[in-house]
Amino acid sequence: MGQRVSRTDFEWIYTEEPHATRRKIILEKYPQIKKLFGYDPKFKWIVICMVLIQFLSYFIVKDLSYPKLLILAYCFGGVINHSLMLAEHEIAHNLAFGHARPMANRLFGLFVNLPIGIPMSISFKKYHLEHHRYQGDEKLDTDLPTLLEAKLFCTTFGKFCWVLLQPFFYSFRPLIMYPKVPTPLEYINLVIQLIFDGCIWYYFGGKVLFYMLIGSLLAMGLHPVAGHFISEHYMYKKGFETYSYYGSLNLITFNVGYHNEHHDFPAVPGSRLPEVKRIAPEFYDNLPHHNSWVSVLYDFVMDPDIGPYARMKRKHRGLDQ
Numbered sequence: 001m002g003q004r005v006s007r008t009d010f011e012w013i014y015t016e017e018p019h020a021t022r023r024k025i026i027l028e029k030y031p032q033i034k035k036l037f038g039y040d041p042k043f044k045w046i047v048i049c050m051v052l053i054q055f056l057s058y059f060i061v062k063d064l065s066y067p068k069l070l071i072l073a074y075c076f077g078g079v080i081n082h083s084l085m086l087a088e089h090e091i092a093h094n095l096a097f098g099h100a101r102p103m104a105n106r107l108f109g110l111f112v113n114l115p116i117g118i119p120m121s122i123s124f125k126k127y128h129l130e131h132h133r134y135q136g137d138e139k140l141d142t143d144l145p146t147l148l149e150a151k152l153f154c155t156t157f158g159k160f161c162w163v164l165l166q167p168f169f170y171s172f173r174p175l176i177m178y179p180k181v182p183t184p185l186e187y188i189n190l191v192i193q194l195i196f197d198g199c200i201w202y203y204f205g206g207k208v209l210f211y212m213l214i215g216s217l218l219a220m221g222l223h224p225v226a227g228h229f230i231s232e233h234y235m236y237k238k239g240f241e242t243y244s245y246y247g248s249l250n251l252i253t254f255n256v257g258y259h260n261e262h263h264d265f266p267a268v269p270g271s272r273l274p275e276v277k278r279i280a281p282e283f284y285d286n287l288p289h290h291n292s293w294v295s296v297l298y299d300f301v302m303d304p305d306i307g308p309y310a311r312m313k314r315k316h317r318g319l320d321q
Contacts, residue, residue, distance in 0.1 A: 002156020005307035010150070011235055013312050017135040019242070019263040026264065026280050033265065033279055039098040040269040043254075047087045047096075047112055054080055054115035058200070058208045066207075070218075073211050078219030079252065081116050081212070082226065086253045086270075088112055092125035095269045106185060110192055117212035119193040120171070122185045127174045132266055135233075136241060139316040142174035143233065150308040159301045160222075162308060166229060167220035225249055227293020230300050232259045234310050237288040241312040244277075245290040260287055 027033060057077060061069060088109055090096065097104040109121035127142050134140035149169060153162035162169070200209050220226050231245050245257030256262070258273035261284065265276055277284045290296050300306050 002158075003304040005154045005159075005309060006304045007307060007309035010144075010309055010311050010313040011238075013136070013241075013314060017241075017314075019132075019135070019260075022283060023264045026283055030279050033268075033276060036265070036272045036275055037267040038269070039095045040271045043087075043090060043269060043271065044096050044108065047084070047108075050080055050084060050087070051112060051115055054084075054212075058204050058211075061211045062204045062208050064207075069207065069211055070214065073215035074218045074223070077211055078215035078217075078223065079225055081216045082219035082223070083252050083254070084112050084116055085120070085216075085220075086256050088121050088124055089128065089256065090254055090270055091121070092128050093266050095267075099267075110189055113189065113193060114196045115212060116216050117193070117197060117209070118171070118216060119186075119189040122183065122189045123174075126180060126183070126186075127178070132263065135263070136312050136314040137316050138313050139178060142178050144311055144313060145169070145308040146173060146177060153308055156301060156304075159307055163226075163230075163297060163301060164221045166226065167217045170220065170229065222297065224294050224297075225253060227290075227296040228253065228256050228259075231257070231290045231293055231296040233312075234300065234306060235312055236290075236296075236299070236306060236310070240288050243289055244284065244287065245293060245296075247291050247293065249293055257290075257293075260284060260289075 054077065057072075061072065061077070064072065091105050091109040091112065094102055094105045096108050106122065106125075109125070113119060113121040130140050131143045136144070138144065149162065153159055197209055197212075200212065220229070227249075228245065231243055233242055235241065236243060242260050242263055244260045247257065250257040254270035255273045256270065258270070258277065261268070261273045261276045262270070265273075268276055
């Protein structure tokens, strides 16, 4: 089973999340950062091309053997699907068409959701924005692992299994720990996705549908691009709850690695987050950060000081506070 993790509880803190305070200080010193707010007009065209590439790949996949299909799903299809999930992250912040056109963002999100195979676009936005506003809140921040996860997956082998099962924890944890009444758009998301999946099954066969779904699952688990799930907020250095990643995989993940910059300025699109760091280097250069998501995954599994407990938590104080 390997070593047991050294922590027996989360890191409970009693201060406010740091990003709102740092945002205010940075803007007082560098008001020009406000010019970076808004949406990137190129973003939607890049994402549309990615969706179309996935659609075209179905014509190749339908004739592959299952071993080749799995390799392609892990190395290609899953990477694009994960990138599309991070496009959904941008869309959740209204960065496809801007804050003035929220419905355009939502409808575009439904389209981007199609190759992923699982309806997630609308639900993701609903929970993700609370992760920003209530970072570390034991109830409202569903990015936090549950106590049960931390207790069960507390050895080297356990953490390895937790990483493999991460897609399921990430997907179902909000529905179990903080259930919300589904909105009409969530039902629309579900119906559109089921119709699309049914069409894929009918016209291309079950093998292509399996390719879509297994690619999404593989690339959310033990996969280099999935390293961001752990690198973003797991406490690799005591006292720090958000970490940026400055490696090359930012090129295919809409700069989600610039995570301190993103939480400080969620209204800045991913393509402009490096500019935030360039303008205000003294606020970011001295923060602990990652350079490899593969190393993040390896250290998470092998280091007994890191595990599901290695998160900074705050007591729930209610939405009105």
